[in-house]
Amino acid sequence: MSDFEDKVRETLANPQNQGEMQDADSVGTVGSPDCGDMLRMWLKFTEKDGKKVIDRASFQSFGCQTAIAVASMATEMLKGKTIDEASQLNAQELSGDLGALPPMKIHCGQLVEGALKNALDANDTPVSESEPSTTLAS
Numbered sequence: 001m002s003d004f005e006d007k008v009r010e011t012l013a014n015p016q017n018q019g020e021m022q023d024a025d026s027v028g029t030v031g032s033p034d035c036g037d038m039l040r041m042w043l044k045f046t047e048k049d050g051k052k053v054i055d056r057a058s059f060q061s062f063g064c065q066t067a068i069a070v071a072s073m074a075t076e077m078l079k080g081k082t083i084d085e086a087s088q089l090n091a092q093e094l095s096g097d098l099g100a101l102p103p104m105k106i107h108c109g110q111l112v113e114g115a116l117k118n119a120l121d122a123n124d125t126p127v128s129e130s131e132p133s134t135t136l137a138s
């Protein structure tokens with residue numbers, strides 16, 4: 001068992017921020033052509049020192065364990081980030097303490113990155129009016 005798999009297992013024992021956010025300001029959804037998995041992320045913004053920052057984030061994933069572990073890490077890491085800061089985080093950075101994503105699992109991290117980017121892009125659209133369903137380019 002690799003270090004990465006251990007950390008994924010640990011994270012899955014107690015995943016953070018899982019589930020739909022009823023009062024979200026924004027939502028992003030992305031599907032992976034590599035495995036058919038799908039991930040959705042909700043964001044709630046607040047204002048800090050005159051800047052719009054992420055107050056909290058939540059996610060729902062259908063299928064993949066690695067994507068759930070990355071999304072758990074990412075939704076914790078996103079708290080307090082500005083839109084600019086959040087939009088610059090890549091799949092590896094979003095994986096946080098999980099460590100280096102194995103080559104076969106990179107697309108799982110990219111699923112989280114894609115859902116986040118869609119949610120950030122949608123942040124000026126009322127949640128009720130946005131029904132994003134984008135597919136990641138493979």
Ligand code: FES
Pocket residue numbers: 035036037062063064065
């Ligand atoms: Fe099953 Fe990704 S869809 S592992």
Ligand code: FES
Pocket residue numbers: 032034035036037064065066067105107108109111
């Ligand atoms: Fe496809 Fe993880 S195997 S998202």
